[in-house]
Amino acid sequence: MKQEYTQSAGELLQQLDVTAQGLSGAQAAERLQKYGPNRLKEAPKPTLLQRFIEQLKDPMLIILMVAAAVSAVTNYFSGEGFAEVFIILIVVLLNAILGVYQESKAEAAIEALQTMTAATSKVLRDGKQVLLHSDELVPGDVVVLEAGDAVPADGRLLESASLQIEEAALTGESVPVHKIIEALDLDGKKDVPLGDRKNMCYMGSTVVYGRGKALITRTGMDTEMGKIAGALAATEEEQTPLQKKLDQLGQTLSKLVLGICVFIFVFNLISAGRFDLDTVLSTFMVAVSLAVAAIPEGLATVVTVVLSIGVTNMSKRNAVIRKLTAVETLGCAQVICSDKTGTLTQNKMTVVDHTGSDEKLLATAMALCSDAHLNDKGEAEGEPTEAALVAYAAKLGLPKGELEAAAPRVDEAPFDSGRKMMSTVHKTDSGWVQYTKGAPDEILRRCTTCWEGGKAVPMTEEKRAAILADNKGLADRALRVLAASFRNWDHKPEQNEPAFLEQDLCFIGLTGMIDPVRPEVKDAIVECRSAGIRPVMITGDHKDTAVAIATELGIIQSADEAITGADLNEMSDEELDKNIKKYGVYARVQPEHKVRIVTAWKKAGCVTAMTGDGVNDAPSIKSADIGVGMGITGTDVTKNVADMVLADDNFATIVGAVQEGRRIYDNIRKAIQFLLASNMSEVLGVFFATLMGFTLLQPVHLLFINLITDCFPALALGMEKAEPDVMNRPPRKTSDGIFAGGLGVDVAYQGVIITIITLASYILGHCMEVGFFEMPKGISDDGMTMAFLTMSMCEIVHSFNMRSQRKSVFTLHSHNKVLWGAMIGSLLLTTIVLEVPFIASAFGFTPVSLPEYLLALLLAVLVLPIVELVKLVQRSMARKRSA
Ligand code: ATP
Numbered sequence: 001m002k003q004e005y006t007q008s009a010g011e012l013l014q015q016l017d018v019t020a021q022g023l024s025g026a027q028a029a030e031r032l033q034k035y036g037p038n039r040l041k042e043a044p045k046p047t048l049l050q051r052f053i054e055q056l057k058d059p060m061l062i063i064l065m066v067a068a069a070v071s072a073v074t075n076y077f078s079g080e081g082f083a084e085v086f087i088i089l090i091v092v093l094l095n096a097i098l099g100v101y102q103e104s105k106a107e108a109a110i111e112a113l114q115t116m117t118a119a120t121s122k123v124l125r126d127g128k129q130v131l132l133h134s135d136e137l138v139p140g141d142v143v144v145l146e147a148g149d150a151v152p153a154d155g156r157l158l159e160s161a162s163l164q165i166e167e168a169a170l171t172g173e174s175v176p177v178h179k180i181i182e183a184l185d186l187d188g189k190k191d192v193p194l195g196d197r198k199n200m201c202y203m204g205s206t207v208v209y210g211r212g213k214a215l216i217t218r219t220g221m222d223t224e225m226g227k228i229a230g231a232l233a234a235t236e237e238e239q240t241p242l243q244k245k246l247d248q249l250g251q252t253l254s255k256l257v258l259g260i261c262v263f264i265f266v267f268n269l270i271s272a273g274r275f276d277l278d279t280v281l282s283t284f285m286v287a288v289s290l291a292v293a294a295i296p297e298g299l300a301t302v303v304t305v306v307l308s309i310g311v312t313n314m315s316k317r318n319a320v321i322r323k324l325t326a327v328e329t330l331g332c333a334q335v336i337c338s339d340k341t342g343t344l345t346q347n348k349m350t351v352v353d354h355t356g357s358d359e360k361l362l363a364t365a366m367a368l369c370s371d372a373h374l375n376d377k378g379e380a381e382g383e384p385t386e387a388a389l390v391a392y393a394a395k396l397g398l399p400k401g402e403l404e405a406a407a408p409r410v411d412e413a414p415f416d417s418g419r420k421m422m423s424t425v426h427k428t429d430s431g432w433v434q435y436t437k438g439a440p441d442e443i444l445r446r447c448t449t450c451w452e453g454g455k456a457v458p459m460t461e462e463k464r465a466a467i468l469a470d471n472k473g474l475a476d477r478a479l480r481v482l483a484a485s486f487r488n489w490d491h492k493p494e495q496n497e498p499a500f501l502e503q504d505l506c507f508i509g510l511t512g513m514i515d516p517v518r519p520e521v522k523d524a525i526v527e528c529r530s531a532g533i534r535p536v537m538i539t540g541d542h543k544d545t546a547v548a549i550a551t552e553l554g555i556i557q558s559a560d561e562a563i564t565g566a567d568l569n570e571m572s573d574e575e576l577d578k579n580i581k582k583y584g585v586y587a588r589v590q591p592e593h594k595v596r597i598v599t600a601w602k603k604a605g606c607v608t609a610m611t612g613d614g615v616n617d618a619p620s621i622k623s624a625d626i627g628v629g630m631g632i633t634g635t636d637v638t639k640n641v642a643d644m645v646l647a648d649d650n651f652a653t654i655v656g657a658v659q660e661g662r663r664i665y666d667n668i669r670k671a672i673q674f675l676l677a678s679n680m681s682e683v684l685g686v687f688f689a690t691l692m693g694f695t696l697l698q699p700v701h702l703l704f705i706n707l708i709t710d711c712f713p714a715l716a717l718g719m720e721k722a723e724p725d726v727m728n729r730p731p732r733k734t735s736d737g738i739f740a741g742g743l744g745v746d747v748a749y750q751g752v753i754i755t756i757i758t759l760a761s762y763i764l765g766h767c768m769e770v771g772f773f774e775m776p777k778g779i780s781d782d783g784m785t786m787a788f789l790t791m792s793m794c795e796i797v798h799s800f801n802m803r804s805q806r807k808s809v810f811t812l813h814s815h816n817k818v819l820w821g822a823m824i825g826s827l828l829l830t831t832i833v834l835e836v837p838f839i840a841s842a843f844g845f846t847p848v849s850l851p852e853y854l855l856a857l858l859l860a861v862l863v864l865p866i867v868e869l870v871k872l873v874q875r876s877m878a879r880k881r882s883a
Helices: 009-015 025-035 048-056 059-078 083-116 224-229 241-272 277-294 299-316 325-330 359-368 384-395 400-406 440-445 461-476 521-530 543-553 565-570 573-582 591-603 615-623 636-641 651-692 699-709 711-718 743-770 781-801 817-835 837-843 850-861 863-882
Strands: 120-125 128-133 142-146 154-166 206-218 319-321 335-339 350-356 409-416 421-428 431-438 447-452 455-458 480-489 505-514 534-538 562-564 585-587 608-612 626-630 644-646
Touching: 009 154, 009 206, 048 059, 048 083, 059 083, 059 277, 059 699, 083 299, 083 319, 083 699, 083 837, 142 154, 154 409, 206 409, 206 615, 241 277, 241 299, 241 325, 241 651, 277 651, 277 699, 299 319, 299 325, 299 651, 299 711, 319 651, 325 626, 325 651, 335 591, 335 651, 350 359, 350 384, 350 461, 359 384, 359 400, 359 431, 359 480, 359 505, 384 400, 384 480, 384 505, 431 440, 440 447, 440 461, 440 480, 440 505, 461 480, 461 505, 461 543, 521 534, 521 543, 521 651, 534 543, 534 591, 543 562, 543 585, 562 565, 565 585, 565 591, 573 591, 591 608, 591 615, 608 615, 608 651, 615 626, 615 636, 626 636, 644 651, 651 699, 651 711, 651 743, 651 781, 699 711, 699 781, 699 817, 699 837, 711 781, 711 817, 743 781, 743 850, 743 863, 781 817, 781 850, 781 863, 817 837, 850 863
Parallel strands: 335 534, 335 608, 447 505, 534 585, 562 585, 608 626, 626 644
Antiparallel strands: 120 128, 120 142, 142 206, 154 206, 319 644, 350 505, 409 421, 421 431, 431 480, 447 455, 480 505
16 A cells, blocks of 8 residues: 555545545444554553462561461461461451452552543544544544644644644654645655654654644554554552652561561570470460561551542542642642633633724734634634634624635744744735734834824834833733734745744734633632742733732732743843742743743742643643643643643642642551551560560451551541641641651550550459459460450540541541441451450450450540540640740
8 A cells, every 4th residue: 555645635535535524423433443442552450360469479468378377387286276377367368358459449540530631632523623532533533733732643634834743752853843744755765764754643742833634544553653662561650759658667667577576586485495396386476476566567558548539539629640649749839830821810811902093903913813713603712812802803893704704814823832922824805914913022022013094104112112001001900911913915925934924013903801810719829828838920921911910819919029031031040049939920931931930949949839731831840849730721741741630720729639638648647657556556565465474465366456457447547637727837848757747756655555555454354354463474365355355446546546646636626437437347346356256266265244345445445535635735845835
């Protein structure tokens, strides 16, 4: 077959049985059946069994399995039965199954987020332009390409208005390729390299400039990308800083524990003075129980689950997390740099004022020099600024369709936010006319004449000053001001380069359009301030407009806090770094300035979030600590590099996400504190009991508490509502470790309290059965039963303490229903283990009488008032310190 690029567009359209108006819905559906979705194959996911085995590789579980084996051997020789072995194995299995389940759920949550930000394409179907998931594209579809779009599949270009595409992913060449539509002549050669196929576009490349249309020829795995990629490696979700720290903590703990275990093992053997198999094995089991006690098995799972539930919640509030690490960084955000248009304002523009002597000419120029159009219902559709201009012209009796019929567009220099202008060339009855519209300062600089009284008069300094004053008048009213100009040609301009076209212009007039601020943003900014976060506005718009809006929103108090891109150009990086904190508004900036601004804020030591939508915003989004892409107006390029995408483009959503980020981090800390305090109490308990000559709890008991009873409250803590002051305190420092803010001390003292309570219960339980003044020795089943019951309940009660690190639980207004549920679940499980005869005997428990239950309960509840008391002291100490 002839290559697509050597054929004419017409031939190809015919071959693919489609017109330039695109496929019908029915045709597309049929082709989708035949060719399959436009997707690259993903590497196969691990099977359930593989995941399960992966879980069993956990060092902790390996220790347990060894313990089970040892226990099996001892019990075989001593003829004690295998209850313990079975329990260990069941717990290991349960833990692995739970792990697989949680992991898959978390993964599904993240995947759901990914589909929310999946790429879309503008496709012609049934003659209309619609937005579809790029998955649904088929050969024969006609797609519209604009600056910032990712090319969704391989295609042959049908239209190119200065279209430039960057194909580095395929060719390694980062200089964009100017695209054409004519068929290529191979000149006798068999083929040309991909980078030279200038009338083609390929999946994996991005449009960086201009506009065009392409006929899709290959999709999915048939594309060039598909051929290279083979199969996409499943994206590895990077661990968050906290997860990494926890991993390190886990490793340190394991090593420490191993050391202590060996020590205890040797110490016990030597002090026993006997080395027969029985003694060796029972000593080994004590060492194992210590290991079980010390290692927080549930921690990693709890963190993963809380994170994944958190990101799902965030997505419901329109903040779609793309990189899990962003959740934590959000809680540390100190500066939020936001675009103005659409994020702080509604991006609903209406022209409300104008200047200039000929309003009809002004409206004509504005409407013709824009890509918006009127739909069947007479409403303007397109980019909001341009739609407002088209609507404005229509209101003056100049519908765009009629204007275009009289003066069709023959060439253009598309808008870009660096130049802040756009030009179109039109063929009229009398010749050619070019309209250029854009930022007034830019346009005015290129005007040599001015349209007055029906003719072009020379531009004088007075006129220029008067126009600038008009501009300021409009801008001070928070209006977005655009200028229009024209240039007559007696022939079609030879080039469409902006520099060639945009000179020697004739000034027509200005339009001022209102773009109301988003009502919720004002409150969000107040919230930012109380949360110690600095809101900053970055905009391409005029300084006066920006200042007016920023003042209204409370971002700045005076115009001194605003600076322009031109001012930035005058400043060295050092100067900017020194002064960055003085400015809250950066106006008339170009995308390149944004990188300098983020870098300066970061150098000032601030964790910085930055929004972006345009094709050139990707570098600044990438360099920000939290890159925020826009879901509605954003380009694929920015969304793809963003850490978070706003489904509603709203500034208030960022602030909401910060709050959620802080809540998630707080809750993870609560769960960590809870689990570590629990482990601490177990280690201390086992250790001191050994010193006193008795065994506190068997490995299976500790295992049950750690993996079953503790897990539910820990997860429930992860779902705790935000504390009322989450947004009234300064951001967390990124350097803060897990134990920051006195968490380490809290874990330690709380662990000690639970240890004392449990030991007391053991001794009381033992003495209640065998008589007082009979201190336990070796293994006391009665003591163990009471210790198990008390410790389980104590943990449950303690989880309520954890609802707030320093505040009294009784002052919290929110309720955590899940925690109550967890409490009931944990209580139920503990009761089952103690009361169902065959399970109780498998665990080696003795029957518990009512007084014993009550005693255990009484002891367990003690943890609540004690911790409340300590919190009271801590609060008063904190008050004294801050006074
Ligand atoms: P923000 O950066 O807050 O979104 P913005 O929308 O003003 O602000 P840009 O889209 O980069 O930023 O626009 C910069 C300037 O270019 C605008 O202030 C306006 O003067 C001009 N401009 C915007 N859109 C067009 C357009 N379609 N045609 C011509 N000029 C435009």
